[in-house]
Amino acid sequence: MDLTTLIEGIGLLGVAFYIGSYAALQTGFIRGHGYTYAILNLLGASCVLVSLINAFNLSSLLIQGAWILISIVGIIRMYLLYRRLRFTDYELKMLAAALPSLPKEQARAFLDLGFWVNGDAGTVLTEEQKPISHLVYLADGEAAVWSAGTQVAVLKPESFIGEITYMTGAPANGTVKLTQPAFYFAVEAEKLRKFMRSNAEIAAAFEMSVAGQLRNKLVAQNQTVLESAG
Numbered sequence: 001m002d003l004t005t006l007i008e009g010i011g012l013l014g015v016a017f018y019i020g021s022y023a024a025l026q027t028g029f030i031r032g033h034g035y036t037y038a039i040l041n042l043l044g045a046s047c048v049l050v051s052l053i054n055a056f057n058l059s060s061l062l063i064q065g066a067w068i069l070i071s072i073v074g075i076i077r078m079y080l081l082y083r084r085l086r087f088t089d090y091e092l093k094m095l096a097a098a099l100p101s102l103p104k105e106q107a108r109a110f111l112d113l114g115f116w117v118n119g120d121a122g123t124v125l126t127e128e129q130k131p132i133s134h135l136v137y138l139a140d141g142e143a144a145v146w147s148a149g150t151q152v153a154v155l156k157p158e159s160f161i162g163e164i165t166y167m168t169g170a171p172a173n174g175t176v177k178l179t180q181p182a183f184y185f186a187v188e189a190e191k192l193r194k195f196m197r198s199n200a201e202i203a204a205a206f207e208m209s210v211a212g213q214l215r216n217k218l219v220a221q222n223q224t225v226l227e228s229a230g
Helices: 003-026 035-051 058-084 089-098 104-111 189-197 200-229
Strands: 115-119 124-126 134-140 143-147 150-155 159-161 175-178 182-188
Touching (some): 003 035, 058 104, 089 104
Antiparallel strands (some): 124 175, 134 182, 143 175
């Protein structure tokens, strides 16, 4: 293989990197804010730049040079951003259970909306027929759900509280009260609604998690009703 053919091959490889990365982005195999997309674009631009040895073109040179520079800046930015991302053990456990598909920077943005609380037994988290003030994630401890004066369910760790009505502002379906000291994450409902409306990807991931939570709650509620009837 002569040098000219090799250089043309490198140029075609660059085209493959360009098209492949864009196709992977559009089909959801990679994310536009991750390392992979930036690196593939950097490789594509570099290969095409090498191919200009055979057929120099100033416009193409400027485009590939700018693409390389932008990709390098993006990679450095992501490195600095990810290096600052730190999660506590409780945050990691919450994310793994509730939002496992979120990239780290989005997970950090979601967690920064709220705060962690050491709650005492008897603390009321939601009141029946009243709009919830905060969405709650129970990390440790237990809570009871009451409806019309009857206990209908017990919530275990890794449960969301208020996830059904927080988005609409509708009244809570039941009263939720801690039955023992607990550690939980809380985020103001109005603040979270605004955040979800402007972050569609996070909202979609959260809705998937909520769907699973609702199934578990229905099973637990049905079990409690059966035990009470027996």
